[in-house]
Amino acid sequence: MKDVLRFLLTEAPDFPALDSVEAWWRRHLAVLPRFPSPADLALASGFRMDRMGFAFASGYQAALRSLFPQLPQDQRAALCATETGGGHPSAIETKLTPKGAGWTLDGVKTYVTLGTHAEALLVVASEGRDAQERNRLRMVRLDARASGVTVEPLPPLGFVPEVPHAALRLEGVEVAPEDVLPGDGYTRYLKPFRTVEDCHVNLAVLGWLVKVARRCGWPVALREELVAIAVMIHAIAREDPSDPAVHVALGGALAQMHRALERCEVAWEGVDVEMRERWQRDRRLLDLASKVRAKRLEAARQRLAGGAGDD
Template identity: 45%
Template structure:
């Protein structure tokens, strides 16, 4: 196992920029093979990326592998949960039903990140049962290249347009049931696990930017300290108040670091700087939900 802190400080930055998402993913796979922990792979993959969008790719994929280590490999994965009414349990209309000796999925997912590139989809669907007044959801693995799966590209977003999104229609698509409850054991913790891994990848990418632009050592030290903070989060209990509060602290540190080092972006290569200005809103996409989780975590520990 490599030391990821030493890796991002010493690894040569010589590889040409990837031409597309597939090349970016191939680079991620190539540079992360010697790291055991998913967070370390996210940091290393982010460092290997030449833009924030491709760093997001590394974080997103490693978040999935953290929750589903049995899916480790080179296939690109995607979570397919969001429907017209959102991704809350009550909004899920996609159905998972037994068929013969297996299961099939029927329904429409309106926003699946990586949709057209993912070889395998983790689909959140309802079984028709109700537990404690809530629709029972399960997660199921669906191979994307089967006739029962129809993927339609959505227009690129203004931020990180390299990352595709799609509408996916499932028509009696064969599925493999994954263990546990689809909401409490997968979808709910995934939001936190994704935040951690995307943050880790972003920090790795920022170390790369700083090295290329010869940022001061103090900035590199603070970036490495933030990486160490992320690596120290307890992802064995992603729903715990302590994890959410500590994660809030790391995001706050990143905000301070970015604010204090804003002038240093003048030293960054223009194309990279322009992409950063275009894509940095990606870091705030789930900001409101994170704030809600953070407030809830403080209420729990303070007994409110």
Template identity: 45%
Template sequence: MNSSVFDFLVSAVPGESTALDVPAALARHRAMAADFPNTLDRAAIAGFDSAGTGSAFLGGYQEALRALVPTLDPADLVSMCATETGGGRPSAIATTVSADGLVTGTKSFATLGTFATRFLVIARAGEQADGRPLLRAVLVDAGAAAVVTPLPELPFAPEIPHASVEFTAAPGELLPGDGYTEYLKPFRTVEDVHVVAAVLGQLLRVARTSGWPAEAVEQLLALFAAVRGLGAENPGSPGVHIALGGVFDRLTRLRAEQESLWDTVDPEVRSRWERDAPLLGVAGKVRAARLRAAWESLG
């Protein structure tokens, strides 16, 4: 066992690069990271173990869900179900959950929906005194979902499937707390941090297997250290959103600075990276809005 994730990332021997089989990749990631309790460490290790950005995203996404809901079974493959045809805002959520946990409604975009063993569903449980929706988070076994319909592949990370999911009085486990403030809202930040950790793990794999200079490895590892520090903080903190904005900005500049080093990378690996790099821009407008709101909240 390595005493530190940093030691692991600079000394572990990368496994063979293979095509992504979602359940197999997840099982391999978990086995490799079994001795590391920190979800961000496990996300980075998943990235280091990944043949491409799709597999890295898988590890980061699953670890983000475990950071949000630590009681999740390690063997489960979980999909967050929030987005509906009107979007992911609380006012757009029409899916309902009864007092005894029965979920009814349709989620239009569930990442990993076709492979999920459980769904983390954000559903409407009524209205608050001011008329805003009262949301709850509910865990629903995949076998209880009425219909899971695969969606077309995205142009980047096509190995990661997405689906629409329809629930009809599906029995679920109501989680404690408010579905928006304690699950949906923080998940957007928690996911960003964990996916960046996984991508940095993948880039460290590329750097080491391609013979990049020590300085390049140092810079990637230093950026991971910054990301790892954010994981210990409240994801709703304005300071965290400001720091995360700096992390994304630094990652963009670092990618540009290291562009010439990709000439030494295996052509297939490089092709996958160039195809999947737009994944880092997903939800960029939402992040920018959070960053503006964070600065405004501090006057």
């Protein structure tokens, strides 16, 4: 990763303003030819962004490319899992029904990140129950413009409001056989994505923070600590996200990142008011799903200790 490290440490830390999702995407794509690896892309594109919200969006896209390398690089993508009952496998009611040589898809997703601007949709759907009455999930790839797909914008969140979200309604959407991805929708895709997303989103945020630190003259030791944590998470991002040892390592890295962010608070006092207030508003993003993350970490510890764990 020496190329992306050199980029973080030597690239001009300017902050050209971004005023739209389209402007963010153009800047994200401009980084891609130089850093095609998802972990490198997350760091470098995060560095290029003018705010945490757009850094998050780039990290999210890098995470999707890591888990779904078949996605076209020039298309914005969105994972569509959450429904009225949440995102747990048992809560998925969107139905994938056989029809002729293919399938049809029906259901509602209540919360899709970047849903209003996604061109490729990755939809978690149920094809019924197994003998133990467990939901049998599949991952379905859809063109967002397909007939029967309706995107309903949601109000902006109180943090990172630049990143849009949407609800998704699917009514008799025709699905070709090749667009039902191989493997179990939960164990192969949805479950590991939690870890993949944690890695790449935090890499993007770290890339952006290194840029802020360099531009605003934060102490050298603090800047280098952020870079060192990025190196750790970059290495973890390249490992098997289903391995409990990887969960434990990521838990340690994120704890170290949290401590570093606490040490950054004094440095933020020297940053211009607009950027500082935006950070104070948006940093809540890093605490989302913290309870789920802690539960997953404890399950990984139990698995390593010889217990079954439940994640």
